[in-house]
Amino acid sequence: MLPELGHFALILALLLAGLQAFFGLAAPALGRDRWLAAVVPATAGQAVMVATAFACLVASFVRFDFSVAYVAQNSNSALPLVYRIAAVWGAHEGSLLLWIVLLACWTVAVAFGVARMPVRFGARVLGVLGLVSFGFLLFTLATSNPFLRLDPAAPDGRDLNPLLQDPGLAMHPPLLYTGYVGFSVAFAFAIAAMLEGRLDQAWARWTRPWTLAAWAFLTLGIALGSWWAYYELGWGGYWFWDPVENASFMPWLVGTALIHSLSVTDKRGLFKSWTLLLAIVAFSLSLLGTFLVRSGVLVSVHSFAADPARGVFILAFLVIMIGGALTLYAWRAPLLKSDAGFEFASRESFLLFNNILLVIAAATVFGGTLAPLISDSLGLGTLSVGPQYFNPTFLLPMLPLIALVAIGVHANWKRGRLQARKRPVVVAGLAGLAVSAALVFGYYAGRPGLALVSFALGAWLVLSSLVDPVDRLRRGLTLPRAIVGMTLAHVALGVFVIAITAVETYTAERDIALARGETAHVGGFDFRFEGIDAIEGPNYDGVHGVVQVLRDGQPVVTLHPEKRRYLVQQSVMTEAAIASQAGRDLFVALGDDLGAGRWSLRIQIRPLVNYVWIAAALMALGGLIAASDRRYRPSRVPAAEPVATGQGSAA
Template sequence: MIPELGHYALVLALALALAQAIVPLIGVKTGDPTLIAVAKPTALAQLLFVGLSFAALTASYVVSDFSVENVTQNSHSAMPLVYKITSVWGNHEGSMLLWVLILAMFGAALAVLGRNVPAALHAAVLSVQAIVATAFYLFILLTSNPFARLPQPPFEGRDLNPILQDIGLAIHPPLLYVGYVGFSVTFSFAAAALLIGRIDAAWARWVRPWTLVAWIFLTLGIAMGSYWAYYELGWGGWWFWDPVENASLMPWLAGTALLHSALVMEKREALKVWTILLAILTFSLSLIGTFLVRSGVLTSVHSFATDPARGVFILGILVVFIGGSLTLFAWRAPMLRQGGLFAPVSREGSLVFNNLFLTTACATVFVGTLYPLALEALTGAKISVGAPFFNMTFGPLMVPVMIAVPFGPLLAWKRGDLLGVAQRLLVAAAIALLALVATFALKGGSVVAPLGIGLAVFVIMGAATDLAERIGLFRMPVGTVLRRAVGLPRSAWGTAVAHAGLGVMLLGIVGESQWNIERIAAMKAGDVATVGRYELVFDGLDQREGPNFRELAVRFSVREGGIKIATLSPAKRAFTHREMATTEAALMRHGFSQLYVSLGDLNPDGSVAVRAYDKPLVLLIWIGTLVMSIGGALSLSDRRLRVGAPRPSKAKLGLQPAE
């Protein structure tokens, strides 16, 4: 009965989405406030019914209702409760239900929190949001019904994919989906603004908080996915340039550019075309990521769907939304009046510079990801585009961005003084140079690592310089400095913290990629392997039984200078119902670095293949992304992003015929 209720609730949510998509738009066109007012209650009701549907599927998993095909294929009665719950979105059908649930949450939040948005624009945004929801409800109901019943239910389920039986699955997909789906709000704002002709500084003020929310969660989702793959897959890497990893990176790059572009539009009413186009492209890239994961065109640990009908349906969604929005943009963009003018050397100019390189980097990832698929579809030839291509193209594009990051916040709007800013950054540059020289003296070898460390330090110290300049550090009395620090807008703190986080992350990337030490050995009891300054002593094997797996663990003593400092127990788990095995790496933290040990297969002679790494500064990669997200949250908490922007005068309407 519960699955049928869930299915029925989903159908009702579809009906509400259709009403929300059509009725308010008619109200906007006819100027009928009654029809316009339909948008808010239908958005809230839609969330209610999607929530009931998701709760019904979750209940089916919790009670192990194997009459539901989805539960049979992805659960097991012996699984821990936490994994029964995370199994809800550990499969194609359930993950799509989570997608529409988050989409409905954003729609309801927009309905409640959009009081400062003009009624007509608010209704149009909610209508576009509902059009997106309608497409995905139809996709789920027609091709991916999570409530399909089995005529003869089995006694036991097949179990969840063992790789997904990790706490990381409870965190990574929801975070990622909030980021993906969050950009649907900016997309809806862009489409609605083009439809009704309201594109101005106030529009940018309304869009920026939603963009920030999506960007923060996408940042955290990508970071969590990276760390999950790092410790769960056992290969010791944190980024593989997997096509599905790239699918999340592309909207992040475009979303970062959108954040900066919306800032310029809000402050100077410039870059309107850029901002609208980026709002459309960012969500379009999120949809492309959905297509890559669920169409079956990729083989990846992230991929769920293999049914061609699903791929065709999602491809149709792509064509309708991307093609339709770009057509609308092409029709209305020529009517956008030019905003405030600015010199190339200005804060606006620095943000344009940033956006050019970010979008170019995004295009590089896009081509590297989709070109092999397009080539195979057209010619049947199979090629692989891997890390060497992306490292040689993406990396160099990021270097100018990192150099420019400290300059941007210190430049004045409209016209800046580059020489003056360079003088204020002299201390930051001197500290960065010292770090570069010290790194080269201590580590030697390639100049890549010292240059990377120097650049990272320059970014961090540039952020500190920005704050120091704003509060008058070393130039004013301490009491005045403290008062200015307290009164500094949170968005200024957020910008500096986010930029510093970028530098911290770069430190981790340089340390892990340039100084990583790897040791692969076949070991038996009593054997010793040296990894950097550590010795691994093979103490013995342990056989363990889990709730739905068998585990072979190896005990290692970790010695430094002959003294035992830790015990590590990496393991291999065999899941009998899925007939699959997973690697459980063992990690030892030392400072911001880690000793990483994972197991391979048992050899005929009784030895075990062991892969060990000493990874300097690797934790800074994820600490940096966390700091970036904190910076975004500080900016989001700024009161100026929660109040309505002043209404423009009639002479400053966003859309007017070109003169």
């Protein structure tokens, strides 16, 4: 009964989303103000129906209803409760429903937000979001219904993908999707502004917190996925330039450009058409990411059993949504000229270059991700694009970007006078260089070159970002949340650059055979092999090596890399041991028994690798803090007349 109820709720949600889109878009366009009253009820109804459908699917999982095909395919009677719930988004159909649920959550939040904005504008925003919901609901019902029944019911389920049976990966999709879907809000604001035919600074100020929040969630989602691959799956790295990773990274890059471009539109009323374009592109790339993952046009480590019929549907949806948005853009953007100017070394210039570099970076990732597909489509054979392409091409725009941020945070709006702020920038730069030299020649002792440059850039960015806020605090001024968030994110970016540089340059690795009592010296640490102990687990027994790690003769930590023998000592699995320290990760894996008490060991020291994720989390936190700035909250309901235009009103 529950699955039918869920299915029915999904159909009702489709109809209500249709009404939401129709009234939201048609009422302002046709000037029928009485229809405006229908928009919010339709929105609320849609959200309730979506929530009902989702609850029905969760309940089917919780109650082991193996008569539902999707449940039978992704659950099992032995699966614990928490993974039965996570299994809801363990495969395609449920992931889509999760997408729709999160879109409904954002839509409800927006409905509260736009209540304080001009009523027609708010209706249009909700109308656009309704259109997106409609498309995804139609997609789900037409090609990916999670409520289909099995006849006869399966006696048991075929279990959740084992990779997903873990807390980190269970949380990864919801966070990532919250970010993806969140860009639909900026998209809806952009479309609404173009339909209104006017875009002022108040518009940018309303759009900013939504975009910042979406960006922060996307940052967290990407970081969690990367952390997971490194620590738990032991993939031996934190980023693989896999198509599915890239699919989430491209909207992130464009989204980063968008939050900066929005600040210019907010503060100075400039870059209007550019901001609109970025808002469209950020969401388009989110949709494209869904398309790439779900249609099976790209091969990846995340490969899903994809269905070409779904690919055709998503492509059609992409063409309608993105094609429609870009057509509207071509028609309306030329009307949004802004005549204010700015000087060369003003903050506007820096943010313009920031945008250009971020878009170039996104374009290189885009090209590398789609090149195999294009080559395949043109019959040029299969092409594999890997880190040897992505690493250097991505670094090229990124290094100058870091320098631009370090200087740009001191630039003034409009005026190009950096003179007054020259001293702190230069001092921070010299200090950064000193830190870098100390790290390269002192602490890590060796391999200068690129490391020297990027350490210096990272340290410069950290110090330079802190100059202004610290100065303000010293003068007894309070910092608005927007500044706190921005500073935190920029400092985190600097830390991120330093961490990536350290781990890419100074990872020490050795494969070595040791007998009991022997010591290997790797990267300033002594790894003393103390021999092998027998261990016994619930489903396995085996051995673990005891490796005492010492530094200057002092014990640091004891690691226990395991070799597990599952089932009567026959299936052998290796479990590496990782110890996270303040400055590095120590990694030991147990290799083979070489006889006579000698074992082969793989020893790695990855400096600062944990700061990669700490920095990403701080960036996201910065985004959320900035999003909560009071300045972004519309303070009052303006009269029936839409937003007043002009520069002065929104200062």
